[in-house]
Amino acid sequence: MSAAADTIEPEGSPSSQIRPVALARWLFAVAALVTLIVAVGGITRLTESGLSITEWKPVTGALPPLTEAHWQTEFEAYQQIGEYQQVAGPQGMTLEQYKFIYFWEWFHRLIGRVIGLVFAVPLAWFWLKGAIPPGYKPRLLALLALGGLQGAFGWFMVRSGLNTEMTDVSHFWLSIHLLTALFTLAGLIWTARDLLVLDKDSGAKPTRLTGLSLLTAIILFIQLLLGAWVAGLNAGLASDSWPLMQGRLFPEIGWNNGFLWTLTHDPFLLHWLHRWWAWVAVAALIVMARALKKAGDRPASIYIHSAFGIQILLGIATVMTMVELWIAVAHQLVGALLVAATAWGAHRLGQRGT
Structure with missing residues (x-):
């Protein structure tokens, strides 16, 4: 039997028939989603949508406003910050225009939630199946932590612009938010490549x-x-x-x-x-x-x-x-x-x- 067909037997786990190439494909899929969120983040920034949602609600925030009363509440919260008072308000922003910028920020956050699920759920499944090669668990957990940090940095970035003096987010927080995403992307690619090499040679080192x-x-x-x-x-x-x-x-x-x-x-x-x-x-x-x-x-x-x-x-x-x-x-x-x-x-x- 060739090395590529060898099964993975992490310590303390039952033998698994899942090859490293399956994990590599999963990581490439997550990398594609990270690339997508970078693009959507660009749209969010260029349409001045980033400050349209003034609260971070990890669970209930997954749904957009479903009633006109809820939309009005969100719009009123946006009207309290400097971006509206100094830029959008004087330009005569309407509720319909607010809904447009709200959509892009909501969609950006939704993709972030999807990425979290697409990474965490398969990770747990591969872990329970004993399919993660020795030495890779810490690296995959680090990538998961980077994803969590990315979400936190995104909120810190938004929060930096939620006052009456600012009309935009801090460019320092924006750079931290973006560069963390790109570093995560590179880490996903690198780890997936290591797994592809391991799939061909069970003795390969990182x-x-x-x-x-x-x-x-x-x-x-x-x-x-x-x-x-x-x-x-x-x-x-x-x-x-x-x-x-x-x-x-x-x-x-x-x-x-x-x-x-x-x-x-x-x-x-x-x-x-x-x-x-x-x-x-x-x-x-x-x-x-x-x-x-x-x-x-x-x-x-x-x-x-x-x-x-x-x-x-x-x-x-x-x-x-x-x-x-x-x-x-x-x-x-x-x-x-x-x-x-x-x-x-x-x-x-x-x-x-x-």
Whole structure:
């Protein structure tokens, strides 16, 4: 019998006929849902829907308002915060318009609940069946905890904007919320890849991250962080031209509030950094892709090249269209796909020790 057909026998558990490939497929399905919620999160942000639901109700909040009286109650709660009082209210928001933004925030939270169930229920089933290979239980529990943290960070993000002074959420909490989702996505891909390798070789050990992959991940992380801050501060609107900003290579920046504050808050500087650090990320990804091709994995190289190429084009289009909704959403979606492609490529390099 081949190694791929061997059964898994965790300590203290009865023999299981479930192969690691089944767990890998489950994790890929969860990864697809995480990619979806990143895209829906982009729509929620771009439609200014994130503050439309002012309470976090894990169970009863799964259902939207079912009566006009309930809708009116929710609308009145929204009218107490700064976003309504300073932005939406003066623009004459109606109840029907409120229902539109409520839908996107509700749908975003609903997908989060679905992801929790799609991860937790199969995890419990695989656990009871004794199908989880030795050493993988802590990693799967860590991924489950990351999902829980993601929900908590999402509420902290919303809560940061629920007062009469703020008209938006904190861009710091937004970046934590988004980057946790992307880190979880990478972890799901990596763990699923490890399980696929284990399915072919029952003696395989978990793959380690190489130096090249770690450097690439750090560079990509900085780019994603800058992108999250740009989104949170609406800094995409700082310029509608490319490659110049305000007719200049480097825009006018006010440093009166100090270097650190300007680096983390100034929309013009952050926009400029995001558009040019992208090329540092591209260089790192090209080096990784070439290493993959040299190692004999041309498909992974193509995936990475395609992802960052489309991402760059969408980023430029987002700027030149003054953050057109669906182009900006596509930019965020492909960003998530780029993270997945990078995690996949890093795993392949780790297998080869490159």
